Amino acid sequence: MTPEKLDELEREVALHTANGHSCNDTRSDCLTMMEWLWDERADLIAAARREAALREALDAAYAERNLAAQLAAVLAIDGGWRAGFGVDESEPDWPVLYIDLGSYGQVSWHMPQAERMAELPVFEGQWDGTDDKLRIVTEFARALRSEVPQ
Numbered sequence: 527m528t529p530e531k532l533d534e535l536e537r538e539v540a541l542h543t544a545n546g547h548s549c550n551d552t553r554s555d556c557l558t559m560m561e562w563l564w565d566e567r568a569d570l571i572a573a574a575r576r577e578a579a580l581r582e583a584l585d586a587a588y589a590e591r592n593l594a595a596q597l598a599a600v601l602a603i604d605g606g607w608r609a610g611f612g613v614d615e616s617e618p619d620w621p622v623l624y625i626d627l628g629s630y631g632q633v634s635w636h637m638p639q640a641e642r643m644a645e646l647p648v649f650e651g652q653w654d655g656t657d658d659k660l661r662i663v664t665e666f667a668r669a670l671r672s673e674v675p676q
Contacts, residue, residue: 529570536563592623592637596644599625603646610649611642624649630669631662 599609608626612634620636623646627633632654656662
């Protein structure tokens, strides 16, 4: 049940009883209805709290991802790859971090301005249309690993 529907039912019961009527003309039916409404309200409050906790966890995961992506960009630049921040004209308030991994492809992440921590250059280029970050990063990491002496 939505919060709006619950509010509507509570107003209906309150108006009904305020006019001297009881639910189905018995006090127990009216009390049962009020108890049910309060149980529904408690369920909605609990669901809202769970949703807030999940949103907080998701925000923390995105903040961690954004820091890791910026670290990857710093390391990419140190390794001779192109990386930096650009602007997505459709979302100008969300800087885009780009890392161009040559023949492996390009990876990019939108992030809130407040989570932009690294001092990176302006990315000279545009989004290449690739959305397959996982594949690109996996292939690039495998290639790097095979080049590391054991």
